[in-house]
Structures are given as structure tokens and as C-alpha cells.
Amino acid sequence: MDLIPFNPFKNIEQWFEDDDWALPVISPSSLKEPAMDIYQTDKELIAELNLPDFNPEKIDISVKNQVLIVKGENEKKEEEKKKNYWRKEIRRGSFEKIIRLPIEVDEDKIEADYDKGILKIVMPQKNPSSTSEEKKIKVKTKENA
DSSP: OOOOOTTTTTTTTHHHHHHTOOOOOHHHHGGSSOOOOEOOSSSSOOOEEEEEOOOGGGEEEEEEETEEEEEEOOOOOOOOOTTTOOOOHHHEEEEEEEEEESSSBBBBOOEEEEEEEEEEEEEBBBEEEEEEEOOOEEEOOEEEE
């Protein structure tokens, strides 16, 4: 009986050619960005971002040429040397999320609400004949509504 050497890379080409298999594309900078869901209804495109502990007044939202840009900043807390951290995962600082929108939206009618750490951006679908200029969106909260 002949010994067959183990080759873990024997079928690697076949593994990459499989259409059902794909690696998720994760860049190091995307790990610093907040999680975002985007979904479409009959009349709107809705983006929801998970932004706990953010001041809504320090969140900037703009849309230009079908690109959604969300920037935000929360206060960095000074790390206390007295605390002997075993684990420190809460991210502080700023972020910028840029997403190309899958459909045309009416940039003049976009609204944004912030409630319980979730930023919800509602973007009505646009008729194709309108022109596009950058539009700033004010974030509403229950206090200033």
C-alpha cells in the first residue's frame, strides 16, 4: 500500500471557483464605522444607523449625486489611569460613512430622526427629471420636534 501525502491545498482552485462561496469584504476602516441597515419600501429608501451615545447635533448628513454621507462625533472620555481595564471595546471619537444609494432619491425631502441610539434617515424616491445639488439634513429628536 502506497502512502499518499496529505496536501491541504489540493482542491483550493476548485474552492475559489465555487459560485456559492464568497469572502466578505471587510476593510480595517469599516470596523470603526457604525452598523447600517438600508431597505426600500414602496415609496422610500430608509437607512438606519446604530449610534449609541451620540449627540444628534454633532451628526452631519448630506446627499449629493446619489451618495449618502453620514459623519458624526461623540466625546472622547479621558481614560482614567486608576481604572485597570481588562477589556476596552467601547469606541469613542468620530466616524464617516459613505454609501452610494441603490435608487434615486428626492434630496429635498429627506428627513432624519434620532431615537434611542438609532439614526433613521428616510429618503423618498425621486422622479428621474430632477437635478441634484448637495442637501444638508437636520436631525430631529423628541426634544426639538
